[in-house]
Amino acid sequence: xxxxxxxxxxxxxxxxxxxxxxxxxxxxxxxxxxxxxxxxxxxxxxxxxxxxxxxxxxxxxxxxxxxxxxxxxxxxxxxxxxxxxxxxxxxxxxxxxxxxxxxxxxxxxxxxxxxxxxxxxxxxxxxxxxxxxxxxxxxxxxxxxxxxxxxxxxxxxxxxxxxxxxxxxxxxxxxxxxxxxxxxxxxxxxxxxxxxxxxxxxxxxxxxxxxxxxxxxxxxxxxxxxxxxxxxxxxxxxxxxxxxxxxxxxxxxxxxxxxxxxxxxxxxxxxxxxxxxxxxxxxxxxxxxxxxxxxxxxxxxxxxxxxx
Numbered sequence: 001x002x003x004x005x006x007x008x009x010x011x012x013x014x015x016x017x018x019x020x021x022x023x024x025x026x027x028x029x030x031x032x033x034x035x036x037x038x039x040x041x042x043x044x045x046x047x048x049x050x051x052x053x054x055x056x057x058x059x060x061x062x063x064x065x066x067x068x069x070x071x072x073x074x075x076x077x078x079x080x081x082x083x084x085x086x087x088x089x090x091x092x093x094x095x096x097x098x099x100x101x102x103x104x105x106x107x108x109x110x111x112x113x114x115x116x117x118x119x120x121x122x123x124x125x126x127x128x129x130x131x132x133x134x135x136x137x138x139x140x141x142x143x144x145x146x147x148x149x150x151x152x153x154x155x156x157x158x159x160x161x162x163x164x165x166x167x168x169x170x171x172x173x174x175x176x177x178x179x180x181x182x183x184x185x186x187x188x189x190x191x192x193x194x195x196x197x198x199x200x201x202x203x204x205x206x207x208x209x210x211x212x213x214x215x216x217x218x219x220x221x222x223x224x225x226x227x228x229x230x231x232x233x234x235x236x237x238x239x240x241x242x243x244x245x246x247x248x249x250x251x252x253x254x255x256x257x258x259x260x261x262x263x264x265x266x267x268x269x270x271x272x273x274x275x276x277x278x279x280x281x282x283x284x285x286x287x288x289x290x291x292x293x294x295x296x297x298x299x300x301x302x303x304x305x306x307x308x
Contacts, residue, residue, distance in 0.1 A: 002032045003211065006063045006072035009037040010150040012172045016200055017076045019175075020096075020218070027217055036072050038063050060203075064090060067203065073211055075203040079196025079227055080169075084235035086203070093212055094202040095227050097220040099171035101198040101248060103131060103191050106173075107165045107183035108158055113139075116164055125158055125166040129266055129304070133244035134191045135167070136268030151176060167191075171198040192246030192262045195230040199223050222251050225281045229259045232285025237263070237293065243304055247285075252277065259284050263297035266304060272297040 003024065007017035014035070021033040040062045063075045064087055079095060086092065105113055116122045117139045125147035126132055132144045145163070147154050151172055158166045170185055202215055226249035233247050247261040256279045264271045274292040278284035293301075 001028070001030055001210075001214070002034070003074060003214075004034050004036055004072045005074045005076055006036050006038050006066050007076050008040055008063070012151055012176055013076075013078075015175050016078065020074070020076050020200070020202065023218060024214065028214060031214065036066070038066060038072075064203070067205060070205075073204065073208065074215070077201045077203060079199040079201045080194040082196065082201050082203070084231055089206055090203055091206045092201050093204045094215050094219040095196075095224045096200040096202070096218055098223040098226070099198040100174055100185070101193045102170040102188060103167050103186045103193060103197075104170040104173050104182045105165055105167055105184045105186060106155070106158065106181050108163060110183065111164070112184055113165075113186075116142075123161075123163045125154065125161070125163045127154075128167070128194070129244045130194055130246050130264075131167045131191065133264035133266055133268045133271075134246070134262070137264060137271055138190070138268075140268060151178070155181070169194075169197055188248045188260070192260060193248045195234045195245070195247050196227045197248075199227050225249075225257055226251060229257050229278075229281035229285045230261075232282045233259065233261055233289040234285075236286045236289035237297065237301065243301065245301075249281070249284075255279065257281055257284055259288055261288055261292060263292055263300050265300050266307075270296070270300050272300065 005017050005021060007013045017035050024031050024033050060077060060081060066072045067075055067090055068087060123143045123145060124135060125145050127146060127148050135142060135144055147157050147166060151168060154166055173179055173182055204211055229249040230247040234245060237245060244264045244266055247259060249257050249259045252258055256277050258277045260275050262271060262273050272292050272295055274288050276284060276288040
């Protein structure tokens with residue numbers, strides 16, 4: 001059985017695709033896996049914030065088109081890049097076990113966030129409005145600048161532009177074996193992660209039943225329950241990749257899921273937080289989203305969407 005995996009061409013995306021390839025070939029003796037690199041619109045446009053040029057779908061549309069055309073069989077995505085709606089004929093079949101979901105602070109001069117927080121004229125780079133909003137809530141005097149590109153590009157730009165630090169996903173730093181560059185990992189209680197952060201998603205054609213049977217072993221039930229709750233919240237809020245929404249769900253010993261979420265204004269001055277526990281992930285996400293929307297999140301998001 002030949003399987004073609006479609007992936008973005010960045011070093012991290014290739015690591016993720018190679019990981020799935022190795023898992024499949026280790027599990028199935030009769031499977032041959034190839035990778036196909038696909039350049040997405042999000043990879044081409046690096047000089048504008050994602051919110052200004054189309055948001056979340058920028059990293060998946062070209063890959064999904066090749067799935068529909070049949071030139072690839074599986075799309076491997078970072079779950080935090082995956083829209084909540086899928087084209088007809090495609091589905092998110094598997095969510096893998098989650099890597100570290102936290103954000104990571106990379107310091108150019110070795111100082112921690114708390115140490116930099118005492119200084120003036122601090123410049124931090126991030127491509128995420130979610131991170132920006134939460135940073136400004138903690139340190140309103142910081143200067144937050146947009147920085148796009150893959151991990152290596154962002155690290156290079158931090159040095160070139162003499163930034164004090166940048167925020168990246170811990171999962172990517174660990175997968176690329178760059179943990180030595182991380183000054184500190186930011187606890188979810190301090191900075192709520194992006195929806196699905198740290199997990200991989202496998203998108204396939206809905207009719208590909210034989211392939212789905214081969215992928216079944218990659219599904220991680222606990223991670224799936226948690227990420228489904230986070231995505232239900234995002235979908236209900238009609239949020240994309242580049243909106244100041246964070247959500248992080250964790251499993252409880254009794255089998256339920258505990259969901260913690262945040263919506264903030266871009267300047268960090270207005271924040272709506274919510275927490276809820278439940279047994280049905282989809283219902284949990286929808287219920288918490290509606291509670292937060294009615295508690296001020298709707299007004300915050302309307303301003304963000306208007307400005308974008």
